[in-house]
Amino acid sequence: MKEKLRELLQWSRLRTVVIPVIGVLIGMLVGSLVIVNKDRSLFTVMGQLFYGAFGNLNNFSQSLVFAIPLGFTGLAIALSYSAGIFNIGAEGQLQLAALATAVVATSGFLESSPLLLPVVLICGMIMGALWALLPGILKAYKGFNEIVVTMLLNYVAILLVSFFLQGPLKAEGAYYPQTDAFPDTALLHKVIRGYTLHQGIWVFILMVVIVWVILYKTTFGFKIRAVGFNPEGALYAGIDYRKILVLSMLVSGALAGLAGSVEVLGVHRRLMEGFSPGYGYDAIAVALLANLNPVGIIFSSFFFGALRNAASGLQIDFGIPVSFIYIIQALAIIFVIAAQGMPRFFRRLKRRLQNV
């Protein structure tokens, strides 16, 4: 038992947790400084953040609600990045998945059957996967920078959704671009009456388990991580590097798609324009800070979900901009990634000073 504990407490293990935590703390410090002024000290801000995140059961439940889509997109990015490909197209994938979900849900198909829920979820996953297919193929077979391709597709996706919401799918007599309400059989209902948390949390936990199993227990995951760590070595060992890249993008897209589907089925119960405040982008921080580990994503998604929740509260109550959470995210990522290069930097510095 003691052996196991000692093994866990090894610095090499600890650093995957400690460094992101420090990064987040630095980010929060700087981010909070931006919104500090004579009316509110740093402590008040931090205190309000904490209260907004977990102060009471309502807030806690809402934090979880914000965490769910982040968790899905976080998983999506973690999986693709494990193969060495950076899927920032999560935002576009989740938007289109939500669209596909809305189309099927409002079409009347299977309206009274409990099968509708799994069907719309699967539709969302397929749509997300399809939207991720192009960047995947382009990267694997032509070496195109996947960031540019996915970002462009993001903008296209958001516009497509906007078009459908203001046009063909628009609910009768609605002022705001949105679809009709979804039938009851499609919805993800609340877990406990009176609180915002919905069944999507179970789907999320299920996905965490599935992704974890895929990455660490299957040959597919084995190949993905091999390609991510050492494409040359993987190729030499007989792994089809290109096929793995495309497949991992497909799965990644499906996961991102789930974010969109689950969100509209559990929270809004219809598709509304602007339903995603940028979950696909938050996910970058979520994935990187969790060191691409599905279990870690549970924590980092919850953290950023809570952060967003608290920040929203601050915005409503005090007019503090929600955008400052992006500062926190960016600084945390930069810190974590800079930390990777630090050991070598210090070694060189030491040698340089010695030679002088």
Next chain:
Amino acid sequence: MFSELIHMIFSQDFLASCIRLATPLLLAAMGGIFSERSGVLFLGLEGFMLMGAFFGFLGSYYLGAVQGIILAVLFNMIIALVYAFCTVTLAVDQVVVSVSVNILGLGITGAFSRVLFGAHTQQLMGQRLMAVAIPGLSSIPIIGVLFRQNPFTYIAYILVPVVYIIFFKTNWGLKIRAVGENPKAAETMGIKVHKIRYISILWASAFAAIGGASQTIGDLGLFVDNMIAGKGYIGFAAIILGRFHPLYTALTVFFFGIVDAFQLNLQAMGSSIPYQFPLMMPYLLTLIAFLIAGSGVAPKAWGDPYILEE
């Protein structure tokens, strides 16, 4: 409708709006090329432009137009130092750092603008640099409109040949190109690879700042959240499509300006096409251009961190 379109395209106003819309990207891309050519990915173009736009607005609102530009450049260069430190000295993943800069840009501009100006920044006007007509040139029929533009546009006009000259006629440009192709070889010739990359990144950020500022100080006079809206990525793509060459990149950017002007006019014409589709055009076209033209040949050391051997 079709005849209306033709009329519109061949009008002076259209040409004017083409160049007006292309200006921010032209400025930013000319800067970005430096970084890219020296071998450092400059995907953070989006974030740098956004910060340039905001700080340009900030400066112009409180102080004045020129001060706005200076503020934008200064701020961007500070962030660029951090960016350079991470990518060049620490030699970590350039893609992740670039994406972080973009997120940081969103955060800083969104937060600061709210804190300083409240929720409705689009109602505030900063000092603008108004259009200046160049005597003589501006009287030429049709093309004359190109010389009745904002000073930012004139800077862009001058910048394109200047960048070309720097790259292909000066020692400095030669060093940059060498460093981007084969940093090891450059080192054996006594060139300080890291120094060149740092400076290239700083230059790129400065012009991204000016490019962003051109939207707030030059064009609209106001700041809107996330106003760059992906143009930075288009700019990045334009550099690749332009084969990292100042003239071809400028042409590519101008082409996107045409597309942009076209889709705006399409919307304004009140056609029955839902506005989302014209709006999609720049992005889709970039994608299609990519598919057709391929990614070409980047500088050989593009994206590779150069680790000094000891």
Next chain:
Amino acid sequence: MAPILEIKDLTKRFSRVLANDKVSLQVEKGEVRALLGENGAGKSTLMSCLYGLYGMDSGEILVDGKPVYIGNCEDAIRLGIGMVNQHFMLIQKLTVTENVILGLKSGKGPWVDYHGAAEKIQELSDRYNFCINPNAVIGDLSVGLQQRVEILKVLYRHSNIMIFDEPTAVLTPNEVLEFFEIIKLFKKEGRTILFITHKLGEVMTICDSVTVLRDGKVVGNVAVKDTSESELAKMMVGREVFLKEAEPTKKVGDVVLRVQDLHVKGSMGVEAVRGLSFEIRSGEVLGIAGVDGNGQLELGNALTGLAPVTSGKIEILDEETTNWSTAKLHGKNVSHIPPDRQRTGLILNYPVQDNMVVKEISNHKFSQFGFLKRRVIKEYAKRLIASYDVRGCVPETYAKQLSGGNQQKVILAREFEQKPKLIIAVQPTRGLDISAIEFVRAELVKQRDAGAAILLISTELDEILSLSDRIEVIYEGQFTGSLVGHHVDPMEIGLQMAGRKVPGSCDETERVQL
């Protein structure tokens, strides 16, 4: 008069390896000095320190009698030291002029003086008969011409101490002759030349004196007129052969590998393997000796699916396998010990157990219905770790945490466990300590006795000597002549490695008459 260059007690260490051990030498002005030695002797490191690419750990360098500090290439260039690298330091996309003037002040402020520079370059090119067009793009030039551009770089900077690192490695016999004429011109102009090489013939032809390095130390400084090829070979190669020779093979069976007239292109576009033919039978070890850069790596790559074959045929167990992929070859029970264990051999960030099964991961032995049989993998790894004596690890230890020797053992375990019929071992003991070396060699012998055919490619002569049943020496992409048996004279091999062919063995008209 002080020697133009003096190096005193130069020492340079790279983490575990002592590359230069108190190296001292003196060179007079106008001398053409050869730096002779095998792979790993320390010649390139020494010159890299002199040129400022590396910083030396201790020692002194004196130019013209004055101690100098060379911290980077700029310092060296300023002192008049120029280096023509073995792997050209040229920017392919730029022109000759641009490459030559890179890093120099142009005298016209910020502007590049294309015209003036091109004129000067043309003049230099004409003077030495280089036939170079200053406006040509490097990528369009042949290898021989590219080398001349490298030389132009050095000339343009008025270097009077010129270092050449294996300059004839990429030249055709004709080009080599032309090159020697150029060297003679330089000498007449009073320049001092330092020539890194392993080719004895060249040393005897063009150089005035030789410094022989071995294992990082200087073993001799002689004038060419006072020595002979055999003596130089002795100095270069003669070391305490402290290993035990392997037992000669007991049973040689059928042909396992048959190679016919193999041609393979090298990285520079030059043909690296120029028509090799040989056979290996089961139960025998064919050792390919040779100094690095003579085509052996390309041979290994072509046989293991890592490089395309330009022409020729490869047959394994009577089946044609030319240009088969690594995966397919693995299926045919071919094992490969790659020379670069950290890049191609292992996935460093993976634990040892994963590395051991990485080639077979889809095999139903280690996975079922897509799921990894973790316990089976772990047991397998445990067993292999024990039987191959991999120290300092359990199955979960990451590969990057192991020492070089143990990493190699992991690779051996993985490769040999399937009782391969053919083993291609390339530099299997590079960078390993004594006990690891002994272990690897013992394993190879074990596999041989179990009936495997082994192709051993190595620059370590003792290794070739102790393990091989037959030896071929590869020089410039061809074999110089077979040597059979364990009791071959190492000096003879040394000579062949450095260019002397067995008389009457191959077409001698191809070789330069030196």
